[in-house]
Amino acid sequence: MDLPSSPLGELDPQFEKLGLEVAAFTFGLPGTSVREKLLQTVTLDICRAHLGLAFRMHVTAATMHGLTYAELLAAIRFVAPYSGYPAAADALARLTEIAFETGMDTSDLGEQPGPCAVNDAVARPDIADEWTAEFVDWQLSRAWSEDLLSRRERAIMALTSDVGQQDLDESLRRHVELALDAGLSADDVRDVIRFCAEYGIGRAAAALRALDDVLVG
Template identity: 30%
Template sequence: MTAITPPSGADVATLDAMFAQMAVATARHADELSGLTDREKVLLRLTADVCAQALGHPFELHLRTGLKQGVTTADIRALLRLISYDSGYHTASAAFDRLAELETTLGLPHPDTGELPAELLTSGPDAPPTPLPDPVRTTLAQLDPHFLDYFDLQSRMRTPTGPGTLTVRERAFATMSIDIHYQTLGDTFRIHTQRALGAGATIDNVRDVLRFNAQIGATRVWQAWKAFHVHAAEAGWDLG
């Protein structure tokens, strides 16, 4: 096993002891949730780091936690490729740069990454079919045909049968978290929540995604809860 070097940067307790207490209590409260796996919790924290560009101590801490729990840097790379769709390629690029730096610092192997088939990189009328659901494509076409073509391309490059190591449930939870962070709580939040439910997640699992994300911003999650209940009423989700 590769020896892991001590964390870089100052320990939070040395910066402000009271804040460190607050942070530990908050993380403990979130980690007590039983509806998410330890792996999913790591992926959600890293997703929040990328969205906020908190790529210093928080990203390193969450990476180290993930390594201890069996999450690999290949898994994290798959996460970054997935969320670049919604977080933006510029934020994902910065996270890839930080990840590569930490791989070197921690003495971790740099995973080999395959390439997508060329046909998945094409766009326009001759491109392969997209996995986007027809109702979503109809909505996007009404907004702008070029934007629809962009979504088709992005979805094609992220087909669940393509490169990557994340489950559909993990992918759905990550994209739900992006919606919470960026407050895109309309159509996309509903679609991503429905995708999680379709992948076998229960309503309580979905609730735990919202509960867990309170640590990235309680007021943002407050708004997400309101949107969740509206979507549930409209979609007929059984809230128990």
């Protein structure tokens, strides 16, 4: 697959070589498509506040592989409840800068979908506090109405956010269930988490241990 590695080469040719070798491992995982992996990179960049060179390269790669400006905006909005809205707002500002700098086509913006009711498939974690439960219901309603992204893609991104945020208890379990319901196999789910090793091997290893507990439970 094509990845924009040249910015790394201008900084350090050896690091560019390392980056390409890492990408050969992560993008070679068979459980998800290139598009899904690129949505994972965007998710992890937002959750980990990596909005510099890495985010620019990942946005560029995403557009090279067919993701539109509107879909990238939808991805940021979807991630917002999981990353936190301030982190998503920073990503939105950075995306608009990159779009301007690179001449990205931004003419594909149509009427955006409104929020829908939360259903059982995206049920929130158990929250005893009434105000917080209502707030989370609203956030998830809005996020899961982003129909420019498939249900499978949203499940992958939600699971990816758990790795980035290290939400490895109830949230991970629910998102694993969502991913399986969306058509991923257990091996596919494992590949989703393996892909995150590029963002820190310790985080991915901890998430894989948590996944094992979910799958045997």
